[in-house]
Amino acid sequence: xxxxxxxxxxxxxxxxxxxxxxxxxxxxxxxxxxxxxxxxxxxxxxxxxxxxxxxxxxxxxxxxxxxxxxxxxxxxxxxxxxxxxxxxxxxxxxxxxxxxxxxxxxxxxxxxxxxxxxxxxxxxxxxxxxxxxxxxxxxxxxxxxxxxxxxxxxxxxxxxxxxxxxxxxxxxxxxxxxxxxxxxxxxxxxxxxxxxxxxxxxxxxxxxxxxxxxxxxxxxxxxxxxxxxxxxxxxxxxxxxxxxxxxxxxxxxxxxxxxxxxxxxxxxxxxxxxxxxxxxxxxxxxxxxxxxxxxxxxxxxxxxxxxxxxxxxx
Amino acid sequence: xxxxxxxxxxxxxxxxxxxxxxxxxxxxxxxxxxxxxxxxxxxxxxxxxxxxxxxxxxxxxxxxxxxxxxxxxxxxxxxxxxxxxxxxxxxxxxxxxxxxxxxxxxxxxxxxxxxxxxxxxxxxxxxxxxxxxxxxxxxxxxxxxxxxxxxxxxxxxxxxxxxxxxxxxxxxxxxxxxxxxxxxxxxxxxxxxxxxxxxxxxxxxxxxxxxxxxxxxxxxxxxxxxxxxxxxxxxxxxxxxxxxxxxxxxxxxxxxxxxxxxxxxxxxxxxxxxxxxxxxxxxxxxxxxxxxxxxxxxxxxxxxxxxxxxxxxxxxxxxxxxxxxxxxxxxxxxxxxxxxxxxxxxxxxxxxxxxxxxxxxxxxxxxxxxxxxxxxxxxxxxxxxxxxxxxxxx
Numbered sequence: 001x002x003x004x005x006x007x008x009x010x011x012x013x014x015x016x017x018x019x020x021x022x023x024x025x026x027x028x029x030x031x032x033x034x035x036x037x038x039x040x041x042x043x044x045x046x047x048x049x050x051x052x053x054x055x056x057x058x059x060x061x062x063x064x065x066x067x068x069x070x071x072x073x074x075x076x077x078x079x080x081x082x083x084x085x086x087x088x089x090x091x092x093x094x095x096x097x098x099x100x101x102x103x104x105x106x107x108x109x110x111x112x113x114x115x116x117x118x119x120x121x122x123x124x125x126x127x128x129x130x131x132x133x134x135x136x137x138x139x140x141x142x143x144x145x146x147x148x149x150x151x152x153x154x155x156x157x158x159x160x161x162x163x164x165x166x167x168x169x170x171x172x173x174x175x176x177x178x179x180x181x182x183x184x185x186x187x188x189x190x191x192x193x194x195x196x197x198x199x200x201x202x203x204x205x206x207x208x209x210x211x212x213x214x215x216x217x218x219x220x221x222x223x224x225x226x227x228x229x230x231x232x233x234x235x236x237x238x239x240x241x242x243x244x245x246x247x248x249x250x251x252x253x254x255x256x257x258x259x260x261x262x263x264x265x266x267x268x269x270x271x272x273x274x275x276x277x278x279x280x281x282x283x284x285x286x287x288x289x290x291x292x293x294x295x296x297x298x299x300x301x302x303x304x305x306x307x308x309x310x311x312x313x314x
Numbered sequence: 315x316x317x318x319x320x321x322x323x324x325x326x327x328x329x330x331x332x333x334x335x336x337x338x339x340x341x342x343x344x345x346x347x348x349x350x351x352x353x354x355x356x357x358x359x360x361x362x363x364x365x366x367x368x369x370x371x372x373x374x375x376x377x378x379x380x381x382x383x384x385x386x387x388x389x390x391x392x393x394x395x396x397x398x399x400x401x402x403x404x405x406x407x408x409x410x411x412x413x414x415x416x417x418x419x420x421x422x423x424x425x426x427x428x429x430x431x432x433x434x435x436x437x438x439x440x441x442x443x444x445x446x447x448x449x450x451x452x453x454x455x456x457x458x459x460x461x462x463x464x465x466x467x468x469x470x471x472x473x474x475x476x477x478x479x480x481x482x483x484x485x486x487x488x489x490x491x492x493x494x495x496x497x498x499x500x501x502x503x504x505x506x507x508x509x510x511x512x513x514x515x516x517x518x519x520x521x522x523x524x525x526x527x528x529x530x531x532x533x534x535x536x537x538x539x540x541x542x543x544x545x546x547x548x549x550x551x552x553x554x555x556x557x558x559x560x561x562x563x564x565x566x567x568x569x570x571x572x573x574x575x576x577x578x579x580x581x582x583x584x585x586x587x588x589x590x591x592x593x594x595x596x597x598x599x600x601x602x603x604x605x606x607x608x609x610x611x612x613x614x615x616x617x618x619x620x621x622x623x624x625x626x627x628x629x630x631x632x633x634x635x636x637x638x639x640x641x642x643x644x645x646x647x648x649x650x651x652x653x654x655x656x657x658x659x660x661x662x663x664x665x666x667x668x669x670x671x672x673x674x675x676x677x678x679x680x681x682x683x684x685x686x687x688x689x690x691x692x693x694x695x696x697x698x699x700x701x702x703x704x705x706x707x708x
């Protein structure tokens with residue numbers, strides 16, 4: 001009769017476990033949340049802090065071996081070299097301009113999708129916005145290199161329209177111009193804006209969809225003309241969506257190292273500096289110092305975005 | 315020469331596991347002080363860091379295979395990790411977990427200084443005597459009379475130019491360094507390219523050595539403050555001419571085709587590819603000479619498979635391998651005998667790849683603070699940050 005004796009004991013163990021967990025809800029919570037919290041703490045924050053710690057090491061100047069002793073040499077070197085400041089400023093301005101351009105393009109598109117498009121058109125537009133995300137990022141960037149090349153599609157079309165002078169005038173602009181679209185800041189900007197646009201459109205659509213029709217009608221009933229309604233009602237309500245989208249476009253531009261490597265005049269951007277210091281030069285401390293910059297910028301940005309209510313629109 | 319030279323070896327999962335396992339193992343293994351005295355039985359594997367296309371096992375093209383036979387003969391399985399730049403090679407060797415590296419001259423001395431490679435006992439490599447005498451004691455692998463590796467292959471950077479613009483080959487590197495009117499009557503501004511790597515500063519110094527003798531540059535890799543400043547000044551002027559710096563060979567090929575680039579420092583690889591597509595591109599070594607690379611197979615200080623590594627170093631010098639590799643990569647054998655009687659290279663192959671230019675080439679080596687000049691020279695880490703600054707227009 002051993003089995004008969006064992007069974008109730010096993011039952012009672014599970015029962016006891018169940019009872020004890022029921023009586024201690026905190027323990028249950030810890031058991032459920034512990035593993036994911038450990039994951040976040042160790043894998044995510046841990047690696048982040050390991051990175052920050054790395055920036056306080058220094059590299060032996062000749063052999064390139066990382067000397068694992070605390071030193072500020074890496075940071076002083078980072079701050080005192082004006083070329084690093086150039087890289088940070090260049091990347092920041094590019095991210096800013098790309099974000100503004102993406103917002104300016106995305107808002108009308110999203111507005112049309114939400115307020116005017118029929119169900120069918122809307123589905124097609126959603127597909128149109130999402131479709132590029134399904135194809136390879138690299139393929140799209142390389143295609144843009146060909147589109148913008150000196151002997152590429154854009155110059156050809158401009159020549160056919162007898163507008164080469166316009167293209168030349170744009171390329172003659174100091175600083176942002178260059179010998180061809182694909183080797184100038186204009187080209188880098190165009191490709192960045194194209195690549196990150198979907199990430200702006202989608203949050204704006206989500207925000208606009210949550211603007212109740214009744215509020216807009218009420219605005220009209222109270223005598224506001226459509227322009228006023230847009231400025232005083234629709235835009236303020238949808239603005240958190242724009243801020244939410246800008247988090248994506250801004251941070252993605254800030255960290256990207258592939259687009260400026262393929263399109264543009266070889267002036268280094270932040271991501272490229274990190275990549276070449278870490279992946280090429282093996283100078284992990286300097287790469288880590290570079291990495292801190294976008295973390296700080298995004299920290300400030302996210303704090304501002306939170307104040308503007310962006311996280312309610314995600 | 316085929317496209318596949320640039321094809322990156324995918325990180326096969328088992329290979330990655332070995333590499334990672336080895337990386338951990340290397341930390342435990344202490345650096346051996348004295349070189350090996352006798353080559354024993356192979357350990358069953360050898361891990362090599364190499365340039366893409368340097369170690370072929372017939373996977374890209376069946377005719378080009380210098381690994382399978384070695385594996386059969388010695389039982390040492392060859393695992394290759396490709397690296398795209400010298401700096402990447404140094405970084406990989408610093409991480410550890412590899413036995414050998416095909417280091418160029420701008421990496422080799424850094425590896426020696428960082429104690430990442432060990433002295434090689436050339437008495438254990440019977441073929442060492444077959445190596446071109448000019449390479450046997452080259453300063454980029456021989457330090458204080460000690461050999462830190464075995465010469466593998468060498469080549470150089472050419473001036474590639476568009477033959478419809480230049481009816482006769484350009485005689486000087488001036489076309490890429492200084493603003494001037496090209497034979498087609500238009501300026502070279504925006505139509506030339508330069509290499510996207512700090513070692514390119516030496517190219518500028520090599521040009522200055524010829525056109526500004528008053529600077530007294532003897533060696534483009536050993537520059538004192540004044541010479542270095544002059545080289546940077548030249549490169550700052552060049553920044554205004556260069557539309558895009560190249561680092562990816564395929565992208566440069568595309569720029570020659572679609573971006574109106576008419577002259578640039580380049581490799582034989584790109585020129586061959588463009589000529590294969592019937593584009594009007596040719597190459598030349600101008601009057602000032604050219605910079606070049608001579609690669610050395612070096613042994614990691616904590617190599618886990620020293621016997622297999624020695625067996626590979628000996629194998630790497632056989633005529634068949636040296637000739638096949640030269641044909642595949644467009645480089646030159648370090649063993650002159652390999653130039654004759656190789657079916658893939660053909661008897662004219664070495665001349666085509668430029669073996670006879672040897673004396674006009676300044677081979678890459680790492681610039682160090684200590685040099686022939688009593689006042690000292692500008693070390694490599696400054697080359698790196700200054701070149702990034704120049705690319706940024708500063």
